[in-house]
Every structure is written in structure tokens, then in C-alpha cells.
Amino acid sequence: MAYKVYVDGQEGTTGLRINEYLAARQDVEVLRIDPDKRKDPAERSRLLNAADVAFLCLPDAASREAAFMVNNSNTCLIDASTAHRTAAGWAFGLPELAADQRDKIRDSKRIANPGCHASAFILAARPLVDAGLLTPDSLVSATSITGYSGGGKSMIAEYESSGDPKLNSPRPYALGLAHKHLPEMMAHTGLKTAPVFMPIVGKFYKGLLVTLPLHLSTLRAGARAEDLHEALAARYAGERFIRVMPLRDADTLAEGAVDVQACNDTNRVDLFVFANDTQALVMARLDNLGKGASGAAVQSMNVHLGLDEGLGL
Ligand SMILES: NC(=O)C1=CN([C@@H]2O[C@H](COP(=O)(O)OP(=O)(O)OC[C@H]3O[C@@H](n4cnc5c(N)ncnc54)[C@H](OP(=O)(O)O)[C@@H]3O)[C@@H](O)[C@H]2O)C=CC1
Ligand SMILES: CC(=O)N[C@@H](CCC(=O)OP(=O)(O)O)C(=O)O
Numbered sequence: 001m002a003y004k005v006y007v008d009g010q011e012g013t014t015g016l017r018i019n020e021y022l023a024a025r026q027d028v029e030v031l032r033i034d035p036d037k038r039k040d041p042a043e044r045s046r047l048l049n050a051a052d053v054a055f056l057c058l059p060d061a062a063s064r065e066a067a068f069m070v071n072n073s074n075t076c077l078i079d080a081s082t083a084h085r086t087a088a089g090w091a092f093g094l095p096e097l098a099a100d101q102r103d104k105i106r107d108s109k110r111i112a113n114p115g116c117h118a119s120a121f122i123l124a125a126r127p128l129v130d131a132g133l134l135t136p137d138s139l140v141s142a143t144s145i146t147g148y149s150g151g152g153k154s155m156i157a158e159y160e161s162s163g164d165p166k167l168n169s170p171r172p173y174a175l176g177l178a179h180k181h182l183p184e185m186m187a188h189t190g191l192k193t194a195p196v197f198m199p200i201v202g203k204f205y206k207g208l209l210v211t212l213p214l215h216l217s218t219l220r221a222g223a224r225a226e227d228l229h230e231a232l233a234a235r236y237a238g239e240r241f242i243r244v245m246p247l248r249d250a251d252t253l254a255e256g257a258v259d260v261q262a263c264n265d266t267n268r269v270d271l272f273v274f275a276n277d278t279q280a281l282v283m284a285r286l287d288n289l290g291k292g293a294s295g296a297a298v299q300s301m302n303v304h305l306g307l308d309e310g311l312g313l
Pocket of ligand 1: 151
């Protein structure tokens with residue numbers, strides 16, 4: 001028997017991509033809402049409650065509304081929005097976060113999918129905290145270069161239709177230093193202070209690269225770049241979707257720059273450590289619509305249902 005799956009927000013950027021992932025699967029029956037009724041609360045409620053798994057690909061307020069509509073104990077919600085990522089009762093949908101995270105995702109009917117910048121930041125920083133290279137009191141900063149699809153339908157339209165010349169060059173944003181991913185970055189790394197975080201959106205559709213610049217002298221006494229690399233490699237050994245590149249990856253150094261788009265159309269995360277004797281750059285690259293959103297959501301569904309984690313990805 002096929003699992004019934006409903007995508008609330010099926011016409012949006014994340015919802016469309018989830019539907020692409022599900023289209024080829026025989027073990028899933030996708031429940032579709034009549035396009036005229038896609039914002040009709042009664043019809044959404046009916047489908048949410050009929051689903052074994054419902055993906056919420058909606059703005060935060062509509063996701064909260066959808067969570068209140070579910071009045072049965074069977075439907076598992078996987079929320080792509082920011083609404084529930086640090087909320088009590090919701091499992092964080094990042095299976096690689098910690099040894100017990102898959103159990104949490106399997107056991108919970110409420111799963112919050114991580115934000116795209118946050119996924120990359122957390123996957124880079126958490127093993128460093130767990131290894132004692134950073135401590136909960138460490139003060140860190142990070143940049144994130146991202147494609148414009150991260151801003152959903154409205155940003156895609158702005159980049160593809162407005163012709164505004166200022167969009168031709170990269171744009172640092174979130175200048176109020178209060179980006180919406182900061183709470184989940186702290187909650188799931190254990191860092192007590194928010195990183196100074198500067199995302200930069202560029203004129204390319206998708207692809208994302210988070211960088212943590214680190215002075216080795218601010219890490220655990222005597223820490224070397226090898227220790228950073230070893231902490232990442234040890235944590236992610238055997239993880240099918242995470243690739244820890246060799247320390248000071250020779251191919252990338254030969255290229256002279258990192259290709260932000262090289263994980264596009266995959267559910268993969270690539271981690272890099274570049275360093276000299278006193279400083280390091282720890283980087284995480286992903287597809288913001290793959291492991292940064294829709295791919296991660298499908299991966300969490302697979303884990304929740306006890307299926308092969310990579311099914312359809
Ligand atoms: N794009 C990305 O890379 C990522 C996005 N996310 C998050 O995923 C969620 C969806 O984002 P994204 O797909 O990019 O956004 P989009 O703006 O592309 O799509 C959102 C969809 O939700 C629909 N919608 C809005 N309100 C309602 C409602 N009350 N009932 C039903 N449908 C509604 C919209 O309808 P309409 O078509 O009429 O506008 C639209 O189709 C957001 O919370 C976003 O923050 C998370 C990670 C990455
Ligand atoms: C380019 C761009 O604007 N990107 C979005 C993040 C997209 C994402 O991860 O989204 P949610 O947290 O909304 O789920 C931003 O920085 O706000």
C-alpha cells in the first residue's frame with residue numbers, strides 16, 4: 001500500500017521540487033489540491049488529515065495555521081518553514097546532526113526542516129563544538145553565498161523579470177544582524193552567542209556556500225587545521241550525503257576558487273577545510289533547494305517511515 005503524501009504549497013519553489021522528487025516513486029501516492037482551492041482552509045484541512053505525511057511549503061504563518069488544522073494522530077508534518085525549528089515537540093530534520101537524530105525523526109510526528117544557511121552552518125560547526133575545538137562560549141562569524149531561489153517565488157521573479165541592474169552584482173543582506181536562521185544555528189550547535197552572519201545573494205538560481213573563518217589561536221589550545229578536518233571526517237564517516245573533502249583540497253586549490261554550484265541537483269553537502277599555520281576557513285556547500293530544503297524534507301520522510309534514507313534522492 002502506498003503512503004499518502006500531501007504537499008501544502010504545491011505551487012511554490014520548495015513544493016514543486018518536492019513533487020519532482022516524489023513523481024517517480026511507486027511507494028507514494030501524492031494527494032493534490034484543486035488549484036482553485038489551494039488556500040481554502042477546509043480543503044487544506046481535509047487533505048492534511050488524510051495524509052500519512054504532509055509537507056508544509058508555506059510562509060511561516062500559514063505553516064503554523066496548518067499545524068493547528070491537523071487533528072489526528074497519524075499525519076506526520078514536515079515543515080519547510082522557519083516556524084517550528086526551535087519549537088518544543090518538533091524534531092529537527094537533519095539526520096546527520098547527532099547519533100540519536102534519526103531516532104528522533106523516526107519517532108516524531110512533527111519534523112522541522114532546517115533552513116538552507118542553517119543546515120550548512122550547523123553541519124560545519126556542530127562537530128567542532130562536540131570535539132571541543134569550539135566551546136559554547138566561542139564567538140564565531142560566517143558568510144553565506146546563495147542563489148536567488150532561496151528567496152522563493154518573489155525573489156525569483158525579481159531576478160528573472162525586473163531587469164534591475166543592481167541585481168547583477170552580489171548583494172549582502174540581513175544587515176540588521178538578525179537573520180531568521182540564527183536561533184536554529186545556536187540551538188543545534190550549542191553556541192551561546194549568535195554568529196555574526198552575513199548572507200550574500202547572487203545572480204544565479206541555486207547553490208549555497210557557508211564559510212566560517214577561524215583564527216586557530218581562538219580554538220582549543222594547540223588546535224591545528226588537521227584537528228578541524230579530523231573532527232569533520234570522524235563525525236561524517238559513513239554518511240551517504242556528506243562528503244568531507246581532503247584537507248586543503250588540491251583540486252579546488254588548483255582551480256583557485258570554490259564552485260558554489262557544484263552540489264546542485266544533488267542532496268549532497270561538501271565540507272572543506274582550507275588553512276595556513278594560524279588561520280582556517282571551514283566551508284559547507286549544498287544546493288539550497290536540495291539538502292537545503294526539498295531534498296532534506298524527502299530524506300526526513302524516508303527516515304520517519306523507516307525506508308531507505310536515499311530513496312528518490
Ligand atoms: N526556497 C528555498 O530555498 C527555501 C525555502 N524554505 C521555506 O519553505 C517555505 C516555502 O518557501 P518557497 O517554496 O521558497 O516559497 P514560495 O513563495 O516559492 O512558495 C510558497 C507557496 O505557498 C503558497 N501559500 C501562501 N500562503 C498560503 C496559504 N495560506 N495556504 C496555502 N498556500 C499558501 C504560495 O501561494 P502563491 O503561489 O499564491 O504565492 C506559494 O505557492 C518558506 O517558509 C521558506 O522560508 C526553506 C528552505 C529553503
Ligand atoms: C536568498 C534568500 O533570501 N534566502 C532566504 C533563506 C531561505 C531558507 O532557508 O529559508 P527559510 O528559513 O525561510 O526556510 C533568506 O536568507 O531569508
